[in-house]
Amino acid sequence: MHNKILFILLFISNLLLSQKKVVEILSANELKAGKTMNHQKLVGKVILKFDDTKLFCDSAEINSTTNDFVAWGKVFINKKNKVKAWGDELEYNGIKKLGKLTGSVKMKSDGSLLETDLLYFDENNALIYYLNGAETTTEDAKIYSKKGFYDSKSKYLKLKDSVRVKNPDYYIQSDTLEYSTISKTSYFLGPTLIKLEQEQIYCEDGFYNQSLDIAQFEKNAVFKNSGQILEADSIYFDKTSGIAQAYFNVCMQDTSDNIKVNGEEGYFDQKKNYSYITKKVLFIQGSGSDTLFLTSDTLVATEDTAGNKSFYAYNNVQLFQNEMQGICDSLVYNFKDSLIRLYNDPVMWNGESQITGDTIEILSYDNKLQKLFIKKNGFIVSLTDSNPKRFDQIKGRDLIGYFKNGQMDVMHVLGNGQTIYYAKEQDGRFTGVNKAICSNIKIKFNNGKVERIKFITLPEATFYPLKDFPESQAKLENFLWRSIDRPKSKKSLSGSN
Numbered sequence: 001m002h003n004k005i006l007f008i009l010l011f012i013s014n015l016l017l018s019q020k021k022v023v024e025i026l027s028a029n030e031l032k033a034g035k036t037m038n039h040q041k042l043v044g045k046v047i048l049k050f051d052d053t054k055l056f057c058d059s060a061e062i063n064s065t066t067n068d069f070v071a072w073g074k075v076f077i078n079k080k081n082k083v084k085a086w087g088d089e090l091e092y093n094g095i096k097k098l099g100k101l102t103g104s105v106k107m108k109s110d111g112s113l114l115e116t117d118l119l120y121f122d123e124n125n126a127l128i129y130y131l132n133g134a135e136t137t138t139e140d141a142k143i144y145s146k147k148g149f150y151d152s153k154s155k156y157l158k159l160k161d162s163v164r165v166k167n168p169d170y171y172i173q174s175d176t177l178e179y180s181t182i183s184k185t186s187y188f189l190g191p192t193l194i195k196l197e198q199e200q201i202y203c204e205d206g207f208y209n210q211s212l213d214i215a216q217f218e219k220n221a222v223f224k225n226s227g228q229i230l231e232a233d234s235i236y237f238d239k240t241s242g243i244a245q246a247y248f249n250v251c252m253q254d255t256s257d258n259i260k261v262n263g264e265e266g267y268f269d270q271k272k273n274y275s276y277i278t279k280k281v282l283f284i285q286g287s288g289s290d291t292l293f294l295t296s297d298t299l300v301a302t303e304d305t306a307g308n309k310s311f312y313a314y315n316n317v318q319l320f321q322n323e324m325q326g327i328c329d330s331l332v333y334n335f336k337d338s339l340i341r342l343y344n345d346p347v348m349w350n351g352e353s354q355i356t357g358d359t360i361e362i363l364s365y366d367n368k369l370q371k372l373f374i375k376k377n378g379f380i381v382s383l384t385d386s387n388p389k390r391f392d393q394i395k396g397r398d399l400i401g402y403f404k405n406g407q408m409d410v411m412h413v414l415g416n417g418q419t420i421y422y423a424k425e426q427d428g429r430f431t432g433v434n435k436a437i438c439s440n441i442k443i444k445f446n447n448g449k450v451e452r453i454k455f456i457t458l459p460e461a462t463f464y465p466l467k468d469f470p471e472s473q474a475k476l477e478n479f480l481w482r483s484i485d486r487p488k489s490k491k492s493l494s495g496s497n
Contacts (some may be wrong), residue, residue: 042059085119324362378394
């Protein structure tokens with residue numbers, strides 16, 4: 001009689017649950033009394049239905065008042081067309097609609113498989129999450145993190161703490177990463193390292209769209225590729241086109257040539273081997289006392305198919321090196337022939353000498369001056385006395401100069417040579433002024449000053465005692481002393497910080 005009453009109570013309880021459409025008992029081999037009158041225990045091939053979700057397990061216990069339940073043994077959850085999950089035990093709070101799946105947990109959703117030992121379900125917020133570490137396998141990647149939150153409505157995944165994503169084409173290591181399975185876009189919200197086939201990126205904010213192969217990297221962004229390093233506040237990268245764009249505090253380094261370039265905006269085309277940096281440009285090559293500093297409005301870099309590199313600087317170009325300084329409107333630096341070419345009103349200084357011409361070419365090995373070419377309207381001025389100011393001067397069609405230990409050593413004047421030279425005794429006293437015209441001239445320098453002049457052909461020369469030298473003859477035609485324009489130090493360059 002007692003068993004019969006118990007069976008009726010269980011039947012009525014199950015009927016009430018079905019009417020509420022909260023938890024339905026679809027199948028069980030055996031029904032038993034639970035730990036209280038509000039509980040019922042199901043044993044053997046248990047199938048429950050909760051909203052649009054079916055639960056399969058070996059046994060379960062249900063609270064008919066609160067709709068809480070616990071399921072044990074080969075637990076399988078099937079949320080129609082959404083989520084499938086497996087585990088050893090499931091606890092569910094019917095009022096709060098919160099579930100906890102433990103054991104050897106697996107979950108399938110949207111083509112991904114998640115594995116962990118503790119998984120939480122929040123039905124109210126359509127949220128599935130873990131806090132003890134999990135590994136997720138998708139169609140093209142393996143993902144690990146200590147904490148993860150998945151919104152089953154928006155298909156949005158949030159990963160935190162020790163995040164790792166492995167894909168045949170890339171590897172991501174991050175503090176915090178969010179991922180949209182719909183757009184296949186990863187969002188980086190903490191220190192993040194990304195390794196691609198040839199590139200390596202670091203950032204602390206940004207995104208990467210796998211479908212479009214585009215990315216935006218923010219906050220201390222660093223992009224590395226084949227010996228080149230790009231740093232900026234913001235870097236945009238299109239992997240398909242091979243184009244990267246950088247903004248604010250841009251710094252590009254070429255480790256193979258010991259080059260560093262700073263600016264505010266940068267553009268880099270990997271396929272065409274073409275790039276440029278603009279705004280407050282500072283080019284640095286070398287190290288120590290031989291370092292070459294260059295500033296300009298814009299700096300363009302190219303590399304041909306043979307690997308030959310060239311730099312082009314435009315507008316307001318300034319150079320500074322301990323032994324050489326210069327200014328011009330545009331400049332070309334060809335690495336193959338080690339030539340620096342200055343165009344459009346160029347001026348170069350070496351020691352006490354100022355050098356001008358239509359075009360100036362500087363030959364330099366390992367940032368050490370070797371040779372100088374001045375094409376058309378060459379003009380060298382050296383300050384030989386400051387009180388009053390007196391200048392040694394050399395003019396010619398073309399000039400070729402040779403350096404020794406960074407200082408001008410010998411200069412050859414080729415065609416239309418003119419000179420004004422202040423002769424001195426050994427004690428430094430001036431003895432007179434030699435003014436001459438000679439087609440070809442050889443000049444010897446000492447510490448950046450003219451030491452002696454050799455006329456290759458017979459000159460037209462006049463020697464004046466110093467007191468008799470007319471002031472009107474003291475300067476050759478087109479003389480211009482531009483010491484005020486000379487860069488005094490690396491810090492004095494217009495683009496230097």
